[in-house]
Amino acid sequence: MKAQPATxxxxxxxxxxxxxxxxxxxxxxxxxxxxRECYKRVIERLGHRVLCAADGEVALKRLRExxxxxxxxxxxxxxxxxAGLLEAIRKTAPxxxxxxxxxxxxxxxxxxxxxxxxxxxxxxxxxxxxxRSSVAKAxxxxxxxxxxxxxxxxxxxxxxxxxxxxxxxxRDMDRGLEGLFIAYQPVVHASNGELYGYxxxxxxxxxxxxxxxxxxxxxxxxxxxxxxxRAIRRIxxxxxxxxxxxxxxxNISADDLLDETLYSTDTKMATHASxxxxxxxxxxxxxxxxxxxxxxxxxxxxxxxxxxxDLGAGYAGLSAIAILEPDIMKLDMSLIRGIDANATKRSLVxxxxxxxxxxxxxxxxxxxxxxxxxxxxxxxxxxxxxxxxLGRPEPLPxx
Ligand code: C2E
Ligand code: CA
Ligand code: CA
Numbered sequence: 001m002k003a004q005p006a007t008x009x010x011x012x013x014x015x016x017x018x019x020x021x022x023x024x025x026x027x028x029x030x031x032x033x034x035x036r037e038c039y040k041r042v043i044e045r046l047g048h049r050v051l052c053a054a055d056g057e058v059a060l061k062r063l064r065e066x067x068x069x070x071x072x073x074x075x076x077x078x079x080x081x082x083a084g085l086l087e088a089i090r091k092t093a094p095x096x097x098x099x100x101x102x103x104x105x106x107x108x109x110x111x112x113x114x115x116x117x118x119x120x121x122x123x124x125x126x127x128x129x130x131x132r133s134s135v136a137k138a139x140x141x142x143x144x145x146x147x148x149x150x151x152x153x154x155x156x157x158x159x160x161x162x163x164x165x166x167x168x169x170x171r172d173m174d175r176g177l178e179g180l181f182i183a184y185q186p187v188v189h190a191s192n193g194e195l196y197g198y199x200x201x202x203x204x205x206x207x208x209x210x211x212x213x214x215x216x217x218x219x220x221x222x223x224x225x226x227x228x229x230r231a232i233r234r235i236x237x238x239x240x241x242x243x244x245x246x247x248x249x250x251n252i253s254a255d256d257l258l259d260e261t262l263y264s265t266d267t268k269m270a271t272h273a274s275x276x277x278x279x280x281x282x283x284x285x286x287x288x289x290x291x292x293x294x295x296x297x298x299x300x301x302x303x304x305x306x307x308x309x310d311l312g313a314g315y316a317g318l319s320a321i322a323i324l325e326p327d328i329m330k331l332d333m334s335l336i337r338g339i340d341a342n343a344t345k346r347s348l349v350x351x352x353x354x355x356x357x358x359x360x361x362x363x364x365x366x367x368x369x370x371x372x373x374x375x376x377x378x379x380x381x382x383x384x385x386x387x388x389x390l391g392r393p394e395p396l397p398x399x
Contacts, residue, residue, distance in 0.1 A: 024069035024139055027051045029059040029085065030101075031077045035124075039072060042128050043135055056080025060088055068096065070138040072131075074124075075102035075113075086116040095145040097138035101126055166222070172208050173222055176215055179205030182236050183393035187249065187364060187386045190378045197247035199279070199386060200236045201393045202228075216253070225255035233262070233269055239396045240272040247275040249307060249328075257289045263298050273303030277328055280320070281309040292323050307364070311335075312348060321359070329356045333367020333387070340372035346380070353381050 026048050028039045033054070040050045051066055053059035057079045059071070071089065075082035082100050089096055100113050101122040113121050119138045122130065184198035202212050209215040219228040229252075236250055250269075256262050257280070269276060278299060286292050296306060307328035308320045312335040321329070331349060339345045349365075356363045365377045368387030377385060 023047050023049060025049045025051060025067055026135060027053060027059060027062055027066075027068045027071045027073075029053045029056065029071065029073035029077070029082070031055055031074065035074070039126075039131060042131050043072075046132060046135065048135070056082070056085035056088070059085055063089070063093070070097045070099065070135065070142055072099045072101065072135070072138075075100050076104075083113065083116070086113065086118055090116050095142055095149055097142035097145070099134050099138050169218055169222055172206065173218055173224055173227075175206040176204045176209040176218070177227065177231050180231050180235070181205070181395060182232070184239065184248075184396040185386060185393035186391035187384050188390050190365075190374075190382050190385050193390075195246065196384050197249060197275075197277070198239075198396065199249040199393070200232075200251070202232050202236075202251075203393075220255075225253060226259050226261075229253060229256040229259055230261060233267065237269045237272050237276065240275055241268075243396070247277065248272075249277045249279050251309070252278045252280050254286060254289050257286075257292070257295055263295075263302070265302055270302050276303075277305045277307050279307045279309040279328075279330065280324060280326075286320060286323060296324055311352070325359070326361050328364060328384075329359075329361045330364045330366050330386075331382075336365050336367045336373060336377070336387070337369065338373070340370070340376045346376060349377070349382070350380055 026043050028036050028043070028050055029052075030036045030039070031054050036052050036054075040052060043050050048069075051062050051068065053062050055077045056073075059073065060080070062068070063071075071085075073082045073085055077085075080088065082102070086098050086100065089098060097119045098117075099120045099122060100118045101124050103124040110121055119141050120134050122134060126134075181203050183201045183203045185201060186198055187196045188194060189196055202215065204210065204215060209218060215228065216225075219225045233250075233256075237248065239246065240248060252262070261267075264270060280286075289295065299306065305327040306324050307330055308324050308326040309330045310332040311321075311329050313332035320326075329352070331352065335345050335349055339349065353363060362383040364384040364386055365373075365382045366386045368374050368377065368385050368389045370389060373387075374385060374389060
């Protein structure tokens, strides 16, 4: 059926306000040649082209061969009647406006007409004025229906894609949580190499989220940061039950700070609070956390200590130090890597150490990979060291 090609809006609509309507093609179907001729004349005077058919069968043939913008059909006809024609049209041209006209309106045919979306049900004899206004209305309804369909198929496709992507992400997120485990990386005293504690770093067996940053980003996009933070907190402190010799450094995101369950006192973490340091990154803006200072005070009240993470990573100033008054300052590995061969890094670290000492904070140098880096950091007076040289993040064997 050629009516209403999917990519072309139907003609017959007004191209501009006040201008004559663009010519459209109307198919007139009636077994009475006088009626056909009468409709034809009126419609042609509106500037439209008229195709004629004496019954439903011929009408369907015309529709297959020609582009048609609207159909005006008698209801009572031999072979396929008006209702049958309407039903056949709807299978292939859902937007094609169809006007039905009948002398004796039966309830059944009216119901059928409504069911299959006839745009009007006209009582014969149809006046010229009624015919003109019905044709104009049918053409604009057809155009609207077509535009609506184009828009929903366009935007519908997009949202379908979005929906599928979100579903995939959600599946990844669930699998990530199912496979969640914690790797623990040693932090050692710079002076004698003795163990100070471990930084807890989340991991998952679900491959696409192997990088914790990818996992965090996925959680963020799905607004499931609470789920992730809570799942980590449920398992992270387990080693403290059996390993009474260690303490843990646990990463806390800005979202975690907003989650009331972080402040709960009947959790495994809270039980071991005196051996837990919460690392809060300087990277994540604390601006969006209302009452940061009050929240930090609540955490301290439970017994946690606070570390500021990633210092010197090139992000907003040292404001986090003022807000958090940290017990520990972690120097970002970008300051540490290659410090033995870089005078600027060396003097930066050198100037930060007295600042930390004045604040009563210990300093951890993070990302130590070589003996040369370690030697410089010890010489400068860093308290604690962390990095592949001292140990990789690994699941922690029970004592
Ligand atoms: P981060 O807190 O700065 O953690 C240190 C990162 O440096 C870890 O990466 C660690 O594996 C890596 N690292 C340690 N030593 C070395 C070294 O000598 N050389 C090099 N090149 N890298 C080293 P990881 O585990 O991939 O974690 C990346 C980031 O993801 C973390 O950075 C932290 O911001 C975040 N993250 C990890 N676990 C958690 C968590 O449980 N909760 C939250 N909120 N964030 C987490
Ligand atoms: Ca950290
Ligand atoms: Ca860090």
